Amino acid sequence: MIEKETDMTEQEIQKLIDRAIVAREKTYSPYSHFGVGAALLCEDGAIYEGCNIENASYGLTNCAERTAIFKAVSEGRTNFKALTVVADTEGPCAPCGACRQVISEFDIPQIILANLKGNYKVISLDELLPFRFGADSL
Numbered sequence: 001m002i003e004k005e006t007d008m009t010e011q012e013i014q015k016l017i018d019r020a021i022v023a024r025e026k027t028y029s030p031y032s033h034f035g036v037g038a039a040l041l042c043e044d045g046a047i048y049e050g051c052n053i054e055n056a057s058y059g060l061t062n063c064a065e066r067t068a069i070f071k072a073v074s075e076g077r078t079n080f081k082a083l084t085v086v087a088d089t090e091g092p093c094a095p096c097g098a099c100r101q102v103i104s105e106f107d108i109p110q111i112i113l114a115n116l117k118g119n120y121k122v123i124s125l126d127e128l129l130p131f132r133f134g135a136d137s138l
């Protein structure tokens with residue numbers, strides 16, 4: 001399954017998915033045993049990786065997507081081109097609600113949902129989080 005509506009080439013997409021797969025290897029998920037990886041492509045070409053980081057106090061878990069975004073923002077980057085999320089799921093892995101809100105904050109235009117079997121799907125922010133709450137809602 002490969003579905004896309006994007007200005008990225010197949011090669012660029014695959015590179016980002018590969019980086020997310022590498023990032024997933026760093027997962028700290030001793031409770032769920034569900035590893036997730038993310039890779040965030042900045043406008044300037046830099047790529048930030050992230051994995052999920054769990055905690056014995058489960059609710060403090062940080063998802064892979066937010067790890068990647070927070071790493072990038074903490075280093076001064078706020079303009080992004082695409083974000084990939086990957087896990088060992090049946091179909092392409094979808095970000096949770098909290099991550100969708102954080103992705104929306106930074107207007108990431110293309111979100112690549114992928115799995116380890118080579119399935120991926122590129123979706124827009126509107127598809128990921130319709131009717132979203134943002135700065136213009138305040």
Ligand SMILES: O=c1ccn([C@H]2C[C@H](O)[C@@H](CO)O2)c(=O)[nH]1
Nearest residue numbers: 032034036052063064095096099
């Ligand atoms: O968008 C998501 C959804 C879940 N997880 C992680 C959190 C937790 O460690 C594990 C199971 O929920 O997957 C992510 O990294 N990203």
Ligand SMILES: [Zn+2]
Nearest residue numbers: 063095096099
């Ligand atoms: Zn999440």
